[in-house]
Amino acid sequence: MFENLTERLGRTLKNLRGQGRLTEDNIKDALREVRMALLEADVALPVVRDFIDRVRERSVGQDVMQSLTPGQALVRVVRDELVRVMGEYNDELDLSARPPAVILMAGLQGSGKTTSVAKLARWLKERRKKSVLVTSADIYRPAAIEQLRTLAAEVGVEFFPSSADQDPVAIARGALAQARTRFIDVVIVDTAGRLHVDAEMMDEVQRLHGAVEPVETLFVVDSMTGQDAANTARVFNEALPLTGVILTKADGDARGGAALSIRGLTGKPIKFLGVGEKTDALEPFHPDRVASRILGMGDILSLIEEAEHKVDRQQAEKLARKVQKGKDFDLDDFRAQLQQMQSMGGVAGLLDKLPGVADLPDKVKNQVNDKDMRRLEAIIGSMTAQERRHPGIINGSRKRRIASGSGTQVQDVNRLLKQFTQMQKMMKKLSRKGGMKKMMRGMKGMLPPGGVPPMRF
Known part of the structure; x- marks a missing residue:
């Protein structure tokens, strides 16, 4: 969503983030690039003019020029003004009238x-x-x-x-x-x-x-x-x-x-x-979440809300108990996780909400897509119940049969088994004492200020 605008603004603002000092000249140059990015995004000219004027006014003021991290302060000003342009807050439906x-x-x-x-x-x-x-x-x-x-x-x-x-x-x-x-x-x-x-x-x-x-x-x-x-x-x-x-x-x-x-x-x-x-x-x-997405900061809160409403609670709890008991994560579990991901909008929907994804090279982002996920599901669906529970028994002849049954190549089957092995190793780490805490510490930098609300499913 809004990929071209995200890429253009990201490229312009990235050059300012790490600078220890901003001047009126380099702010002027940056705002010229921001203006062009907004016009190329087909934003109405009156909106662009008002946006640039407000960012310029705040940028040459004390909140940016005298900041300890002026580059980051300018990015924050741009984000705040994007939010203001789009409406400050979520305007909910008013259904307070007498029914219907x-x-x-x-x-x-x-x-x-x-x-x-x-x-x-x-x-x-x-x-x-x-x-x-x-x-x-x-x-x-x-x-x-x-x-x-x-x-x-x-x-x-x-x-x-x-x-x-x-x-x-x-x-x-x-x-x-x-x-x-x-x-x-x-x-x-x-x-x-x-x-x-x-x-x-x-x-x-x-x-x-x-x-x-x-x-x-x-x-x-x-x-x-x-x-x-x-x-x-x-x-x-x-x-x-x-x-x-x-x-x-x-x-x-x-x-x-x-x-x-x-x-x-x-x-x-x-x-x-x-x-x-x-x-x-x-x-x-x-507006605040969309502004964060536009600037490549992700949208963790929307991702959590999606999980609360779309993840199968019983299936998630069953997998959690299985991992905690140290039981092997099998291909049936792997397929269930693929299906859960699809229900949350697929890979594209998840990537759109993850922080930092906009900075990844296109080659990396294009390596995984929703067609690949459907192909993985088809491969697992062509396996026998025994093969899904015990992937170690899948030899060359079985791989050829699975590939033929799913309309794929043996290389695709090998790739799935490699991805599954990596996921299985991660699940084993989680089952060890302190494994979940270590994973959460690694994710801490991705979360918004103040953390996130507990997941209710």
């Missing part, structure tokens, strides 16, 4: 609005423990109605049916009436999108808004469109009282122009990031 609370979703066609409805419904159900009903008022695309019906069943929320011959307002009112009779907490209304902003669409959305009186009116927009996303949100906000933005496809956005422009141009907060195609790929937007 209504969330109205608006946006252009192709922005990922219908999928975002399902993602938000799942998030509310799993994270907020709310009962949810979804409905589609997109009478112009019958396929969208069927898509939402399918997604609602997938995430386990109620669906209020609609059809192309109905009035959108009647659909929304019908969904609200059903939600009241079934004591539903939240109703999410999907609206029709268009290829461009037009008067007809605005009139329809305004009528819907007036009919259902939503507590949240969220604008769904594609992160890949850069500052155009912010400009479109601004036009919508002039006709509709938006309460926030959902930025979709953020995992594929290497620039970050939309995330950095929306608050400055619209005054509206980004409330969620869509970070993948699956229905669990929705993250609350934390």
